[in-house]
Amino acid sequence: MESVDKRPRRLVPQACVWRVFIKLLFRGASRRARMALLHHHLPFHLHLPTMTAPRARARLLLPAATASTGLHGGPSPSQSTVNTFWQWAADKGAMASALMPGFVPEGLGLLAQRSISRNEVVLEIPKSLWITPDLVAASDIGRLCSGLKSWVSIALFLVFERAKGDASAWRPYLDILPHSTDSTIFWSEEELAEIQGTQLLSTTLGVKEYVQSEFLKVENDVILPNRDIFPSTITYDDFLWAFGILRSRAFSRLRGENLVLIPLADLINHNYSIKSEDVSWEIKGKGLFSRELIFSLRTPVSVNLGEQVCIQYDLKKSNAELALDYGFIEASPEREIYTLTLEIAESDPFYGDKLDIAESNGFGETAYFDIALGSALPPSMLPYLRLVALGGPDAFLLESIFRNSIWGHLELPVSRANEEMICCVVRDACKSALSAYQTTIEEDEELLEKGQLDPRVKIAVGIRVGEKKVLQQIDSIFRAREQELDGLEYYQERRLKDLGLVGEQGEIIFWES
Ligand SMILES: C[S@@+](CC[C@H](N)C(=O)[O-])C[C@H]1O[C@@H](n2cnc3c(N)ncnc32)[C@H](O)[C@@H]1O
Numbered sequence: 188m189e190s191v192d193k194r195p196r197r198l199v200p201q202a203c204v205w206r207v208f209i210k211l212l213f214r215g216a217s218r219r220a221r222m223a224l225l226h227h228h229l230p231f232h233l234h235l236p237t238m239t240a241p242r243a244r245a246r247l248l249l250p251a252a253t254a255s256t257g258l259h260g261g262p263s264p265s266q267s268t269v270n271t272f273w274q275w276a277a278d279k280g281a282m283a284s285a286l287m288p289g290f291v292p293e294g295l296g297l298l299a300q301r302s303i304s305r306n307e308v309v310l311e312i313p314k315s316l317w318i319t320p321d322l323v324a325a326s327d328i329g330r331l332c333s334g335l336k337s338w339v340s341i342a343l344f345l346v347f348e349r350a351k352g353d354a355s356a357w358r359p360y361l362d363i364l365p366h367s368t369d370s371t372i373f374w375s376e377e378e379l380a381e382i383q384g385t386q387l388l389s390t391t392l393g394v395k396e397y398v399q400s401e402f403l404k405v406e407n408d409v410i411l412p413n414r415d416i417f418p419s420t421i422t423y424d425d426f427l428w429a430f431g432i433l434r435s436r437a438f439s440r441l442r443g444e445n446l447v448l449i450p451l452a453d454l455i456n457h458n459y460s461i462k463s464e465d466v467s468w469e470i471k472g473k474g475l476f477s478r479e480l481i482f483s484l485r486t487p488v489s490v491n492l493g494e495q496v497c498i499q500y501d502l503k504k505s506n507a508e509l510a511l512d513y514g515f516i517e518a519s520p521e522r523e524i525y526t527l528t529l530e531i532a533e534s535d536p537f538y539g540d541k542l543d544i545a546e547s548n549g550f551g552e553t554a555y556f557d558i559a560l561g562s563a564l565p566p567s568m569l570p571y572l573r574l575v576a577l578g579g580p581d582a583f584l585l586e587s588i589f590r591n592s593i594w595g596h597l598e599l600p601v602s603r604a605n606e607e608m609i610c611c612v613v614r615d616a617c618k619s620a621l622s623a624y625q626t627t628i629e630e631d632e633e634l635l636e637k638g639q640l641d642p643r644v645k646i647a648v649g650i651r652v653g654e655k656k657v658l659q660q661i662d663s664i665f666r667a668r669e670q671e672l673d674g675l676e677y678y679q680e681r682r683l684k685d686l687g688l689v690g691e692q693g694e695i696i697f698w699e700s
Contacts, residue, residue: 264363269295275359276451282311283451291495293456294365299490306466309496310452310484313473317482318344318357318448328416331409337446339401342429343409350419360450368435369514369642372398372427381647384623385654386526387507394511395427402426434512438468439501449482458497459517461487467498505557506653514642516649520560523653525661527556527568527616531575540585541574548594560657564664569609570597576608577601584678600675610669617662621655628655 264272269288277283286309289298303309320337323329323344332340348355355361367373371382371391382388402423410417436453437446452468468484486496500509505524506516516522530553531541542552548567556568574597577585581602584593600606631652634640640648683689 262366263290264295266290268359268362272359272363272450276312276316279316280313281316281451283309285309286496288363288451288454291456295363295454296456297454297496299492299494299496301492303486303490303496305487305489306485308483309486310482311473312449312452312482312484314480314482316450318450320444320446328409331413331416335405335409336401337444338430338433339405341433341446341448342426343405345429345432346421346425347417349425350417350421363454364432367428368431369510369646370431370435370512371510371514371646372431372434373514374643378643378647381644382650383625384620385507385651387510387650387654390507390511398427398430399423435514439464447482452482452484455484456495456497457500457513457515458495459499459519461497461499462502463487464499464502505559506650510646510650514646516646516653518649521562523560523657524557525654525657527558527613527661529554529556529568529571529575535575535578537578537582537585541577544574544585544590544593545571547590558657558661560653560660564661570594572609572613573597573601573605576605576612579604581605581678596678599678599681601678603672603675603677606675606677607669607672610665610672613665614662614669617658617665621658621662624651624655626651628652628659631655 269290273288283297285301285303285307286297286299288295290296291298297309318341320332320340323332323340326344328343328347332343335343345361348357349361352358371379371387372395374391379388379391382391405426406421410421433446433448436448438449438452441447441449466485467487468482470480470482473479473481484498487498490496500513504512504522506522507524509516509522531538531545533552535541545551545554548570550567550571554567554571556565556571558564558568574593577597581604583589584596584601589596626648631648634648635645635652680689
């Protein structure tokens with residue numbers, strides 16, 4: 188579905204003259220997602236409400252949620268509700284010979300009714316059962332939805348149909364949808380206090396702010412002027428529910444403008460051990476001349492009778508994205524991502540030249556670098572950092588005669604002052620970010636080892652420990668670099684070498700005239 192930009196807090200390093208902003212965005216993958224799907228929707232600056240951590244401590248040792256209250260606190264659908272939905276989907280042409288919906292630890296899921304081989308087609312859902320912007324356009328509220336973003340029109344459709352109750356043709360589907368998930372957008376203030384200091388907190392607040400602003404627009408422009416069509420009150424919470432449903436249930440390639448909800452197929456849960464993503468489903472033509480589109484789902488692994496058929500939702504999502512979209516995380520280092528956001532400040536005396544250089548090399552005024560636990564820094568991060576920090580005696584490199592070669596120069600240390608500056612700024616930003624967390628890595632790890640955490644607290648602890656580890660890793664990379672400053676080769680030395688003016692031992696060669 189349409190993504191939203193996530194503009195978290197800015198960190199201004201104390202000791203350095205230029206600014207580095209650190210914030211969480213959807214990871215590298217995320218960056219793609221952000222660019223493709225959402226980035227024009229959020230205001231750049233977000234205000235973070237003050238979160239009070241101490242009240243949240245009480246939750247730490249609560250037992251895990253019990254099945255009787257439903258996975259996410261709301262009532263679970265009853266077996267008969269699930270049966271009604273199953274029958275309704277079959278009547279509308281859904282084909283599922285080898286599986287059935289059933290209750291599983293993740294809420295509802297798809298259970299194998301026999302052994303199923305890898306790559307076997309397990310579900311086929313005709314387009315007539317999909318909820319698309321076109322379906323909304325042809326519905327009772329269709330004429331009111333022209334011009335709305337895809338996700339806004341489908342969200343409005345979901346809350347509109349839900350408010351109709353028995354009168355809705357979609358009731359059997361709406362009845363099996365969860366009341367909420369463990370996505371951070373549904374967390375209480377007390378639960379959010381558990382992620383105080385994290386990029387995920389600012390992202391979550393940013394997303395909620397975005398949803399609220401979209402709701403206010405749709406309320407003013409569509410709902411309130413059409414009271415005859417929307418007789419019952421539709422609230423921000425209803426709209427947030429629909430947003431959460433779309434984020435957690437739309438398949439990864441069926442988002443943005445292509446947003447589609449596919450009932451029954453959207454009961455498929457995620458299994459971290461499945462490493463193939465794209466082969467699990469496709470959209471293909473069926474029937475005479477292949478005119479009818481169907482969504483076809485294959486099992487990516489073989490499954491025994493009674494087991495769940497699952498897929499891999501998205502290999503590239505960070506834990507923060509998983510927590511935000513679906514309400515779970517994984518214990519794997521490549522999912523533990525911190526996004527360093529760098530910016531060429533408008534107040535920089537060389538702003539225009541730097542921006543020009545950044546743009547000629549595929550960057551902008553702001554650049555996002557996703558850093559994963561245990562992985563090297565993204566290759567273009569150091570050149571960009573050096574560019575942002577360039578000034579003083581090094582500023583000659585910004586002159587236009589260097590324009591074609593500057594990026595090559597920035598890939599190597601420019602000067603001691605420049606290199607020291609980048610170490611200082613990044614280390615300051617890391618220290619500042621680390622000081623905002625309420626707990627240490629050791630305290631978090633102890634909590635995780637003890638177990639018995641409420642699912643949301645477990646997500647919170649996993650997220651904050653992951654972010655802190657990545658920040659420590661970044662800090663240690665730049666600490667090591669700081670210690671090497673005297674041994675590095677800088678631009679002037681390289682230039683003299685190129686001109687043959689430096690001897691084997693690094694001495695400057697003079698000529699006799
Ligand atoms: C596409 S829906 C799958 C159907 C869902 N289980 C239900 O009850 O409607 C995605 C949601 O299922 C749950 N889910 C899926 N895979 C999960 C997993 N591996 N661990 C925990 N929850 C999972 C999360 O609540 C997620 O937001």
